[in-house]
Amino acid sequence: MKVYAALARQLAHLGVTDVFGLMGDGNLKLIPTLVHDHAVRVHSARHEAAAVAMADGWARRTGGVGVCTVTQGPGLTNAITALVTAHRGRTPLVAFVGDTPLSVRGLPQDIDQAPLIAAAGLTRAPFHPATAHADVAAAWRTALDTRRPVVLSLPTDVQELEAGDNLRPLPPSTRPRVVPGDLTAAVEALEASRRPLVVAGRGALESADREDVVRLADHVGALLATSLPVKGWFAGHPYAVGVAGGFAHEEMRDLMHEADCVLALGASLNHFTTRGSSLFGRDAVIVQVDETSAAHGRYTRFDVPVVGDAGLVARQLTARVSPGRRWRTGEVRERIALGTRPPADASDERGLDPRLVARSLADALPDDCVVAVDGGHFMGFPSMDIPVTDPRRYVFTLDFGSIGLGLAAAVGAAVADPTRPVLAAVGDGGLLMSLGELDTVARSGLPIVVAVFNDGAYGAELHFLRMSGIPEETSRFPGTAPLAPVAEALGLRAMAVTDHAGLEQARDLLSGGVTGPVLLDFRVTDTVRAAWLEEAFQRGTH
CATH class of the missing domain: 3.40.50.970 (Thiamin diphosphate (ThDP)-binding fold, Pyr/PP domains)
Structure with a gap:
């Protein structure tokens, strides 16, 4: 079996139903093989960046791994902006990128892909004909575990070689849940708080059940907010104040500024989320929970660092912090229920508001x-x-x-x-x-x-x-x-x-x-x- 056929077969084996791409020399045989041999739907874009963005949108909507394919040279350079966007958006995605033949150099579309991909901060997975099926499965697992795009470079002459292995199952995850360390300082901060606020970020969405976070907030009497990528997670909760940061409405920003303890669960607290470090009051105690200590204070100050899986931390804090109404008062609930007053219509002769x-x-x-x-x-x-x-x-x-x-x-x-x-x-x-x-x-x-x-x-x-x-x-x-x-x-x-x-x-x-x-x-x-x-x-x- 040719390598391009092995790629298509392995993708179908992994359950792929939809691929987004733009045809060129580098994927000329892969695309029709996906369609005709495996009934995979290939959705053709008009630009390579769009092909990647379509896969990105699919993955963000489903939570699964998006798949896209573009050709070599300008096909890859056209796709780089969308690939970096997906990388920074923590989108699991596998990109099958054609490359010029190893046996012929100096072709117009020839470019050294490895340093280009590395300079963009992207992961380039190893690929060899002898392990074609296994390499696709491994790239898929890497995308899932890292929540990032993975690029497979596929020279056209390599695609014509015989694959040396057979179908492979998805390898088991190698990403362990990070067991929380000492939570004493976090427990003490919540115990002392009268106006706690829980801000859930992308890390919480990826590792925690919504109910674990809601249960913690209900238990300690906290308000609930999210970073922008987690918009809508607490929709319908009477003490949810929406998105923290630049897209927050004024009334909800005022409430968040009044918090005396902010528990950030898997939220990076970047400049946008904190409105340039002005969203939370100077005296608010910030407890930042993340899987890695490198995230602590990367963008703004913190008082209590916690390294651990957001879901595990939420459950352990629920078990250890004394229950209380704290910020769950009738006045606060009424302020939230009143919501945002629509501004006066500013439509004019130039156009609509x-x-x-x-x-x-x-x-x-x-x-x-x-x-x-x-x-x-x-x-x-x-x-x-x-x-x-x-x-x-x-x-x-x-x-x-x-x-x-x-x-x-x-x-x-x-x-x-x-x-x-x-x-x-x-x-x-x-x-x-x-x-x-x-x-x-x-x-x-x-x-x-x-x-x-x-x-x-x-x-x-x-x-x-x-x-x-x-x-x-x-x-x-x-x-x-x-x-x-x-x-x-x-x-x-x-x-x-x-x-x-x-x-x-x-x-x-x-x-x-x-x-x-x-x-x-x-x-x-x-x-x-x-x-x-x-x-x-x-x-x-x-």
Whole structure:
């Protein structure tokens, strides 16, 4: 059996049903073999970064290992941004990357892949024809255990050799749960607290049951918050205050600032989560729980370091800390229940208030909708005003700060569960950077709503220039072609929304049910500045 056929067979053996890719010389035989010999669905993108982002979105939605394939040379370099995004987002993913033949050097697409992959901070797995099946299984296990992408480089002439082994099962995990050390200081901090707050991060989502964390918070009388990637984990809990950090509403930020003890479970407490170390009060005792001591204080101060698995720590603290109501008072519950007061509508002659657009989308779409958000100034509006009820229904693609990946990630999320509508919230800049993927959306036929927050500019840069007192014209794109006709030409149902009447029409369209791809081009005003952006500017972290 040829190596390319062995790769396809091993993937099918591991249960792969969907692969995302872009065909080239380096995967020319792998892709049809997957499709015709193993009935694997291969979803073709229009750009290699999109192929990776689709696999990333699929993995974030399912919690499983995403699979993508691109060709050699520019295929890999085009994919690097999306691979780094997946790496920083802790997405388990295996990328099958073609490479030029070892027997022929100096080809136009020849590049030394190993240092490129290493420079991006990515893992390149070993591969040899004699162990082809085993190497794929090992790469899969590495992706699962590290929660990171793994790259397999596959020279085209190597793919034509005979594989020297047979199907392999998935190797057992080598990642042990980190048994907590001494918890005495953490217990004492919670015992002394009157206003405890539990902040759950990605580490908690990966290692703890939600009920273990909720049980601990209920036991010690704490409020519940999450970092952004875990948005929605505590949805429906009467003492949940939402996302900690830049996307928190003002009333909830005020509550979090009043905490006298913060228990961070698997949360890195980065600049965004802590609003540049200003979210929590100076006197608050911060107990930071992570699997490695290297995470303690990486971004902000801490008082009590705990090394251990977040789930194990939560259960042990529940057993050791005295029960009490502490911050669970009627007044606090009422403050949370009152929630966030919608700001006054700031729509003007330039366009609609983007906050109003986000709230209208939330009202029109079902509660179980999946929300995929691209990067840009607009991103805080849907992230703050469109609720999700499960972290797996929130796909955020700005881990590397790149725009233009959200649309493809939405496709991957829709492939993972085609029974639910997926909202792809994008800016006009990010959409035009990935415009070819509108064709991918159209070809998919999936219930994807592309909501464009269109301010006719690179919005973040426009506001940074404006706040710096520098002319902003160079951040604008006057005369850009209307997006709705472009989408319609590609096969989507589309509508331009420029005023309140159009907003009502869009709401009616969505309320009637989403059965296929739709693009809504919302013209939004650039006079509403996101609070998170202004804070980033003031901190110098933009």
